[in-house]
Amino acid sequence: MLKNDFWHFLGGVVLFVANIDWIIIPTILIPLFQFTLTTYIIAIVLANIELVMWYRFWRWFFVSWLARRKSIKETIEFTKGIANEAKKDEKVRGYLCRIIDRFENTFAWATNPKRWLWKIVKAGGHFGLLFLGFEPFFWGGRLVGTVFCATIGWKNGIYSLCLGNSLHVIITILSWKAGFRLGDYIWSYLFL
DSSP, X not given: XXXXXXXXXXXXXXXXXXXXXXXXXXXXXXXXXXXXHHHHHHHHHXXXXXXXXXXXXXXXXXXXXXXXXXXXXXXXXXXXXXXXHHTTSHHHHHHHHXXXXXXXXXXXXXXXXXXXXXXXXXXXXXXXXXXXXXXXXXTTHHHHHHHHHHHHTOTTHHHHHHHHHHHHHHHHHHHHHHHHHHHHHHHHHHHO
């Protein structure tokens, strides 16, 4: 691994840990700024910077880092050889089938082009990415949109994703504030 690779991977870890929805908004922005508009503006700017940095990370990962892996083809051939040998042993074949099924089921929601999510992104273009940016129903919509844009090199798709992300931040802040108000109400009811 090159020295530059370390910084890219460290940046990915920092982006993951300093998540705008679960870390920055509830622990820093809401307690620090009582005025909601200030919280919105700062959170939207930070969230969109986070999104662009994720785009840069995934673009680097797919185009630079993964492409440099000289052993990818060798590893695939090696794995095929082991799989062919393992198919002869029933017990090992059973383990391999379980492992393959587990990986396919775990990542099918994000990688299967027949899933409704990929169909929306491909058919919807900018509107599909706008939807992925603001939808609050499942974790990872923005990640899927970012990886989609990074893998095909669609820089303009990030603009739609950022606009949707801005709407998502507003929903997130309102949700956190409502949750904190409810928590304060329950706390005061139970202990006062």
